[in-house]
Amino acid sequence: MASLNVGNLGEYLREQRRNAQLSLRQLADAAGVSNPYLSQIERGLRKPSAEVLQQVAKALRISAETLYVRAGILDEREREDVETRAVILADPSINERQKQVLLQIYESFRKENGLDTETKGADNTTEDGTSPEL
Template structure:
């Protein structure tokens, strides 16, 4: 990180800050959300990632939108980020869990392809399977 650049808060830090700004003790917010105090503590310390349902309940009780809460904690587009990942992150019709799953799948596909290229396997087989013919020459 360059000097003078401000680090974005993590999701847990953002939740803690918003809770403190609302003058809500952790126990009270956990009770309002319907989760245990230790679980909320783990979320605030970034040890656990809340489900969409829990994130929505936290946002509702802190008078925030869950998308705003999630998006504001997400790092800004890093240099060199694939456009696919940026598009996944921008899509308002996907849940947090769906975005995370798609990003993980995309990353895995890229990693496998890179490994195959490095080993000299290329992508011919994938192309053959994709067109359904079983042959890349059709």
């Protein structure tokens, strides 16, 4: 079986698992996936879903977005944007109104610099602050 192009995801996962001093079986159990399936991911034989990557990231206590980038699910710029928004929204030292203003300023700078501003905010609203149509 040929290796899939998953951006060295398997090698990265193996390295992270070893750094966490977990066996393949321990990580599989913690992530809620089968041992053979996780082994195939590490060897580059399977491309996991975003949901599986999220479970593995949680078990390894690492960023799911990093795994998404390595798997080709998320673009590097998108990851940086998602992480920036998440940090702003998670900051307990500022209130909700301040968070929204800060996100608007951030978005205006991205637009000024020619970066994609069509993405939804982390609070699932569009650039004008309205909820997207389903």
